[in-house]
Amino acid sequence: MSESRFASWHLDASKKQSIRAGLVDVLPALVATATWGFVTGIALIKSGLTDSMATLMTLMVYAGSAQLTSLPLLESSAPLWLIFAAGTVVNIRFIIFAAALQPFFRHLSWCKRLFLGYLTTDFSFVLFMSRYGDSRTRGTSDQLWYLLAVIIPGWITWNLSSLLGIYLGSLVPASWSLEFAAILALMAIVIPLVKTRPMVMCLLVAGVIAWVGQPLPLRLGLAAAVVGGVTAGVLTERRMSVQASMTR
Template sequence: MVAERLRATARISSLGSVLWHALRLAMLCKVCAVVKNRFFSSFPGAQARRDFGKGLGDVLTALVAVSTWGFVTGIALVKSGLTESMATLMTLLVYAGSAQLTALPLMETLSPLLLIFVAGLLVNIRFLIFGAALQPFFRHLSWPRRLFLGFFSSDIAFVLFMGRYGDSKLKGSGEQLWYFLGLIVPCWFAWNLSSLLGIYLGGLVPASWSLEFAAILALMAIIIPLVQTRPMAMCLLVAGLIAWAGQPWPLRLGLAAAVAGGIFAGVLSERLQRKNRKSP
């Protein structure tokens, strides 16, 4: 009798798991359908596909770092006490690794919900600056499309996009839109797939593997070649120093301070550089 009940319970649990995965797949299909209707009402032409391919080609090497960080974050979600289902929802709905890692210790200590939201806002306040810089390129789009682009934006995509089009006089072209999509779409898939792998397979990874350090090295290999001007070098140097000094600060405020300090240093250095060029 007990054995039959255990078998029945196992079947119900298995059925529930199947239904849950089917629901997630249906949600993903719905999102893809909305994206298709919003952005791909007609199949993109050859030029659009080439521009998308340029973005994909530029971001390919960065996907190594993105995937590593996603995998590490997925492991951290489960180790913090979240169930696999809760961790899956969080990684799909909160596309921000720094916000996730900031929220986890606060959730573990049962901190107020408002404090968790404020902490997540502070560590991601840099995206306000990113959005303001990208606004001239996409302001001609409807607000749902801009909201879509904003949700899927990432640090790597912003750096690569501004590195190519930041000084462009023409803003708002189809080339720029499809190039940006070629950056953000692969990053989203790489992050979420690797994060899901971390959630469901992270327990198989030996604790001796220093994945966090590997992710840092991968990011450095991407960012350092992009530093080609004095303002960019000053921005990186000041942000790095502030981030290092601000490690003990609560709520990861050192990260927010590093972003603000790096931007200020870069802008100041650029203005001084222009002033020196104008002076006889």
């Protein structure tokens, strides 16, 4: 390893500060991640998968929504192409996430960007954009280390909690409404992040579309909710910018 490459991984004070900031920001989200991962692990076993198959799936498919979407299709012996299509539709929102993160990490190699993309989740995207979305300087090492401090603990927490659900889920009483607890945990993390008018409009429009689109097959309502929410947020932000320029 060359000296210059080794120096790029040296943790100076600025990088350490970014890591600490990322760990502090992601800590509350890990509660929701652990709860949701545990519920998903239980769902994998209840769907009929063996322990080894469920373990392989949770380690390879780092996407809870895609896992839960595929389970009914696996139980009904649906064609493989349909299972992949359903997972693609559910995760199509990550195309939007990737486009928003591209200006920050386009200087990295393809393998490194692929690694970041694999570990990036909804929570990590929201946390990163909340901190650096309006930053004029993009592609800094501080931004990279912040993202790493957010996504790596999330990946570890998800897999550990999912494995606990797979191997210990049978010990949980059926009367415990873990699905509802997971939803409450998600809401407790997301709602405090909604601080601006564009974010409020994004959340409201996405929620309405997701509710109306529940009957759609392959969870197309979720994909429509993501697109509609992002569009509403962007349009609201542009309108605010136009109004601000007119009042000057």
